[in-house]
Amino acid sequence: MMMLLILGILCVGFAVGYAFNFLLPKHQNEPIFSKKLFYPVLILGLIFSIMSLPFAATDAQKTKADPSSEQLLKDQKQLTTDISHLKADKEELTVSLEDATKEKEKLAKKLENITSEKETVKQHEKTIQALEEKIDKLASSNETLKRENKKSSSDTKSSTVQRSAPKDEGNSTGGHESQKETKKESAACNIKGSVNGIYHTPSSRYYSRTKNVTKMFCSVEEAERAGYRAPKQ
Template sequence: MESLMGIGFLSIMFSIGYLLFVFIRKFFSKEDKRLSRKIFYPCFIGGLLLMFITAPFTDQQTYSAAKKSEDLTAEVKELTSEKSNLQKEQKTLKQQIKQAQEKLTATQTENKALKKENEKLAKEKDKLTKEKKSLTEKLAKAEIKSGEEKPELKEKSASAAAPPSNNNDSSSQNTAQSNQECKIKGSVNHIYHTPGSTYYNRTKNVVQWFCSEKEAQAAGYRPPKR
């Protein structure tokens, strides 16, 4: 339709041009030059008809083009709005990523500090464990030493409390009698063994003799586990 409308327009322009050409030539040459109706009217009328016929289609196409233009304009506005929203979201995401990176850096720093503190505490724990072990060994040695010294002190106190006697036979008889009455053995390990127990006959390193279990427990000795 656009091509037919173009042909009609050119036909009208040709007829108008032909009309002007005839008038100008008639004016300057002063000749009786007549207008050719076979050329002018068919071109002029045919062009007008083509213009009128194709005008509605042209208007429809123009309206369609205008509508498309409006649609494109609205779409451009929508895309521009979406672009603006995306830019805002991008900005927000960048801020969130920055905050997350700052938190991650702070957490890593805190973890390093905690790791150093844990290593320090582990070293202090090892040191305290060694000190505890050393003190335990010293305490065990001190208890063994005190267990060895107790019988001597008891014997000295017993000899000091006993009345003086010049008769050796009577003293030996008293010692034998006390040994017969006090048959509970106190070993260097601070364990007392009663007659008939598992380790009674095996215990040779007797540090002290007791007459009763209460006496042995009062002196710091304990019974065997079995």
């Protein structure tokens, strides 16, 4: 289209120069001005110029728009680069989120295992506590059996000694009475052994009041050997 513009300008210039050449005074005696050459060349030049003007304006606009177009292209490339970076960041974040989800599931499973182990430990503690209570009961029963064995063996020895020992003859009447009272008391196993470790004979002041009896004895000696004592009053 630039060629059309150039041809139009040349044609118009030729027609104008041709007319200007014949208008000069020194050419008045030369051949007559040819209208058949002037007008077609002028019209053809004008047509070429008019046809090329829109295209020239478009080219000018394109030329003016080129810097902005280049800037737009640069911006578009930058946006494309940013979008690719954002996509990469999105993929990394997605992977990180998946890893975090898996780690969360692992921690949840560990927490469940710890909770179950804690419950198992509590059950074991309860079992151990029950066993300790049973052991304490067995130990106390064992101690009781040992005491009863000692008491039975001591009772057996005392009965053997009483059978083999001669009868004592006291000089005073009080001695005979105490021996008679002891024999009467030992005739029946009616001596009360209280929880406080005190034994009460039927002649004792608190005999009828004593209700927390742990064991009955047949003699004072048996009660004392068992670790019981006489009341202070």
